[in-house]
Amino acid sequence: MVKEKILVIGASGQIGVELTLALRKIYGNNNVIASDLREENPLLKGTGPYVSMDVMNKEMLHVQVIRQGITQIYLLAAILSATGEKNPNLAWHLNMQGLLNVLDIAREEKLSKVYWPSSIAVFGPTSPKINCPQQTIIEPTTVYGISKYAGEFWCNYYFNRYGVDVRSIRYPGLISYKSAPGGGTTDYAIEIFHEALEEKKYQCFLKEDTYLPMMYMEDAIKATLQLMEAPASNITVRTSYNVSGMSFSPREIAEEIKKHIPDFTIDYKPDYRQAIADSWPQSIDDSVARKDWGWQEDYNLEKMTKEMFDNISK
Numbered sequence: 147m148v149k150e151k152i153l154v155i156g157a158s159g160q161i162g163v164e165l166t167l168a169l170r171k172i173y174g175n176n177n178v179i180a181s182d183l184r185e186e187n188p189l190l191k192g193t194g195p196y197v198s199m200d201v202m203n204k205e206m207l208h209v210q211v212i213r214q215g216i217t218q219i220y221l222l223a224a225i226l227s228a229t230g231e232k233n234p235n236l237a238w239h240l241n242m243q244g245l246l247n248v249l250d251i252a253r254e255e256k257l258s259k260v261y262w263p264s265s266i267a268v269f270g271p272t273s274p275k276i277n278c279p280q281q282t283i284i285e286p287t288t289v290y291g292i293s294k295y296a297g298e299f300w301c302n303y304y305f306n307r308y309g310v311d312v313r314s315i316r317y318p319g320l321i322s323y324k325s326a327p328g329g330g331t332t333d334y335a336i337e338i339f340h341e342a343l344e345e346k347k348y349q350c351f352l353k354e355d356t357y358l359p360m361m362y363m364e365d366a367i368k369a370t371l372q373l374m375e376a377p378a379s380n381i382t383v384r385t386s387y388n389v390s391g392m393s394f395s396p397r398e399i400a401e402e403i404k405k406h407i408p409d410f411t412i413d414y415k416p417d418y419r420q421a422i423a424d425s426w427p428q429s430i431d432d433s434v435a436r437k438d439w440g441w442q443e444d445y446n447l448e449k450m451t452k453e454m455f456d457n458i459s460k
Contacts, residue, residue: 150258151177153216155201155248156223158182160320160328161263161366163189165220168367170194179214182223189324201244208251218374220261221248227267227290228419229329234289241293245300253308260312261374264298264386266359267291268316271425278427280388280434287425298385305384313373314386318359318430320366321450323457331422332358335399339454342403342410351417354397357428361391362445362453369441376439383434390430391443392450402451 150173157166157180167189169178175194180186186196201207201223210216223244230237245262252260269278270285286292294316304310319332327333334350341348361369369389373381400412435441445453 150217151215152218153179154220155181158184158187160325162222163187163325164367204247218259219248226328226330227288228331230290237289238293245297249304252310262314264294264314264316266318268295269427275428277429277431279431302384315389316386318361322363323454331419342407347411350396350414351419352423353416354414355395356423357395359390359393359430362450365391365443365445380438387435388430388432389435390432392446393429394447406455
């Protein structure tokens with residue numbers, strides 16, 4: 147059996163921190179190399195090797211892959227939806243070129259697997275709003291969504307043309323207590339917990355009845371690892387899998403928070419992120435992921451809310 151040596155690019159980000167720690171538990175600390183442009187996240191310090199690296203510098207990346215004997219890459223570096231709208235050219239350039247650099251190196255060095263996340267941002271106003279299916283009309287309206295949709299097809303292309311075993315999940319909004327949100331449209335669902343504890347009030351940048359697909363980070367990590375550990379013969383989707391955990395609105399999460407903090411109040415002041423949220427589905431059909439590799443979420447809104455408060459208050 148080949149000993150896997152894994153490189154996580156974007157390891158200091160919201161998903162990267164927790165995914166790196168989970169991979170180190172499975173493969174051993176020294177076999178998972180964390181890398182980022184930013185400083186090492188405090189939660190990663192002392193848990194394993196860390197390299198400062200820019201995914202846009204292909205030569206530097208290639209040298210690291212050869213020098214470290216890398217067999218798998220998890221590429222998490224990206225500019226997210228809300229941040230991307232402020233600088234569309236940079237978002238497109240980073241999100242696309244970073245992926246192409248990794249896919250090219252994976253092809254040349256014959257890496258065993260590549261992981262690259264897509265997003266529900268690939269869907270647009272013309273996609274079905276309820277139980278949005280795996281295969282449907284996809285016409286994204288944000289630069290983040292456009293880059294993710296293009297990326298899905300590059301992944302599919304590199305698999306079909308060069309046999310690169312690249313796998314992907316379309317993440318919904320991700321909620322975590324460990325790392326700060328990264329500039330996405332679903333970030334309110336993290337901010338609201340911190341504000342509830344500190345201020346007992348929250349001003350939401352989305353309307354109260356804005357339903358969006360969401361997922362607790364534990365489930366997102368579980369889904370990612372499940373997908374990557376599944377036999378290649380089980381993988382029928384080489385663009386990106388729909389995966390969902392739950393779906394709720396700001397009003398619903400506020401009601402759940404009030405069960406823990408009765409005097410919590412929320413008011414609504416929608417901003418430019420409302421238009422982004424309105425372009426996305428309210429819920430996702432992930433039956434293909436369930437059939438192909440046994441996906442099953444563990445967290446609903448109630449269980450997640452309790453976990454968030456238990457952990458943030460620590």
